[in-house]
Amino acid sequence: MDKSPYRLRWHSSPLVKLTFWAFVSLAVIFMFLFRSSPSNGMVSSASQFDSSRRSLRTFSWGGPAWQKRVRSSARIRVRNGMSVLVTGAAGFVGTHVSAALKRRGDGVLGLDNFNDYYDPSLKRARQALLERTGVFTVEGDINDQALLKKLFEVASFTHVMHLAAQAGVRYAMQNPSSYVHSNIAGFVSLLEVCKSANPQPAIVWASSSSVYGLNTKVPFSEKDRTDQPASLYAATKKAGEEIAHTYNHIYGLSFTGLRFFTVYGPWGRPDMAYFFFTRDILKGKSIPIFEAPNGGTVARDFTYIDDITKGCLGALDTAEKSTGTGGKKRGPAQLRVFNLGNTLPVPVSDLVSILERLLKVKAKRTAMKLPRNGDVQYTHANISLAQREFGYNPTTDLQTGLKKFVKWYLSYYKSGKKGAE
Numbered sequence: 001m002d003k004s005p006y007r008l009r010w011h012s013s014p015l016v017k018l019t020f021w022a023f024v025s026l027a028v029i030f031m032f033l034f035r036s037s038p039s040n041g042m043v044s045s046a047s048q049f050d051s052s053r054r055s056l057r058t059f060s061w062g063g064p065a066w067q068k069r070v071r072s073s074a075r076i077r078v079r080n081g082m083s084v085l086v087t088g089a090a091g092f093v094g095t096h097v098s099a100a101l102k103r104r105g106d107g108v109l110g111l112d113n114f115n116d117y118y119d120p121s122l123k124r125a126r127q128a129l130l131e132r133t134g135v136f137t138v139e140g141d142i143n144d145q146a147l148l149k150k151l152f153e154v155a156s157f158t159h160v161m162h163l164a165a166q167a168g169v170r171y172a173m174q175n176p177s178s179y180v181h182s183n184i185a186g187f188v189s190l191l192e193v194c195k196s197a198n199p200q201p202a203i204v205w206a207s208s209s210s211v212y213g214l215n216t217k218v219p220f221s222e223k224d225r226t227d228q229p230a231s232l233y234a235a236t237k238k239a240g241e242e243i244a245h246t247y248n249h250i251y252g253l254s255f256t257g258l259r260f261f262t263v264y265g266p267w268g269r270p271d272m273a274y275f276f277f278t279r280d281i282l283k284g285k286s287i288p289i290f291e292a293p294n295g296g297t298v299a300r301d302f303t304y305i306d307d308i309t310k311g312c313l314g315a316l317d318t319a320e321k322s323t324g325t326g327g328k329k330r331g332p333a334q335l336r337v338f339n340l341g342n343t344l345p346v347p348v349s350d351l352v353s354i355l356e357r358l359l360k361v362k363a364k365r366t367a368m369k370l371p372r373n374g375d376v377q378y379t380h381a382n383i384s385l386a387q388r389e390f391g392y393n394p395t396t397d398l399q400t401g402l403k404k405f406v407k408w409y410l411s412y413y414k415s416g417k418k419g420a421e
């Protein structure tokens with residue numbers, strides 16, 4: 001038995017004993033909070049949710065300075081303005097919409113996971129552009145509910161512009177789980193937080209023209225069937241529309257889904273045909289141009305980014321409030337879906353001809369059979385619903401829009417210094 005004076009004193013003084021155990025308990029509680037609660041302003045690991053991404057990431061967020069930036073970015077600076085959480089803010093459409101909202105005085109907070117589906121340095125350049133406009137983009141994943149809850153605690157968003165998604169029709173064959181992760185699990189994760197927020201935000205989000213799938217009735221109207229998706233990407237977007245219906249029905253969340261038709265323009269996505277055709281024409285590489293099996297034309301209703309941005313703002317401006325509070329529905333809420341297209345389908349071979357003229361380089365064309373990996377032959381939007389509801393009126397033809405894209409492309413990848421991958 002230990003007979004040291006310390007031991008004796010330990011046993012004999014209840015006050016010392018109490019102090020010691022109080023100290024130990026506090027230390028344990030502190031360690032627990034530090035490790036497990038990112039909402040306390042520490043570190044959140046989104047990678048545990050994200051086994052499908054090629055680069056697993058850990059995001060840092062929190063702390064008083066971070067909260068101050070979030071609050072300031074989301075602050076409304078104009079009468080009757082809105083405070084919008086934009087997911088996928090460092091994406092193509094996200095950047096344009098965030099900047100447009102900020103410029104007119106709305107509060108905007110960006111959220112993006114900066115994944116490596118395509119060159120993340122382009123996303124960082126977009127983030128820097130947003131920063132200059134006054135938009136702070138938080139680095140994080142929509143599957144990270146602790147982060148989302150924290151954002152809603154710090155800022156009171158009136159709207160969510162949900163653009164974060166795994167895009168691309170053909171890539172779904174290579175990495176199917178990334179579509180489920182972002183477009184289904186991520187969407188549900190976001191809606192779980194939105195439905196419990198007080199007040200609930202109104203949600204405007206990106207669906208896709210691809211939901212029309214094998215539908216052959218043109219132009220595509222919102223009333224046409226969308227139960228024959230031709231790719232997993234399309235299936236996850238269609239699932240999103242059904243999930244929106246459920247959250248609208250159960251919780252009174254207000255939803256506007258926007259079916260975008262092949263959006264293109266400056267700061268665009270390098271995985272899209274007009275973008276990598278430009279790169280490959282300049283490099284002298286051959287361009288695979290898809291042809292339909294019957295010798296028919298493959299065409300798209302290419303829609304310029306400024307027209308899409310106006311459509312997004314129109315949808316936000318006419319979105320009604322959600323009706324629920326604290327996770328409970330109080331009445332029926334708005335549920336809308338709109339085509340946002342250009343109404344002028346252009347054959348892919350014509351797109352290449354326009355690029356040849358703008359770049360002053362002859363393309364090496366290779367005809368290829370339309371692969372059976374999700375591509376559809378033709379898209380054409382009927383936009384009368386969006387026209388009626390919020391005056392959507394696209395004004396940019398493909399020639400004009402591509403001219404602006406090429407100008408941006410050449411200046412961004414100045415004389416091959418940055419070199420598009």
Ligand SMILES: O=C(O)[C@H]1O[C@H](OP(=O)(O)OP(=O)(O)OC[C@H]2O[C@@H](n3ccc(=O)[nH]c3=O)[C@H](O)[C@@H]2O)[C@H](O)[C@@H](O)[C@@H]1O
Nearest residue numbers: 167168208209210260261262272273274288289290348375
């Ligand atoms: O409208 C939409 O909802 C979709 O638009 C695009 O999908 P897509 O129209 O297939 O756009 P691209 O991949 O840029 O293809 C444009 C056209 O070029 C054709 N193409 C593509 C690649 C290629 O190597 N050759 C080729 O001829 C495609 O068949 C298509 O007709 C986007 O990539 C999707 O994320 C978006 O949801």
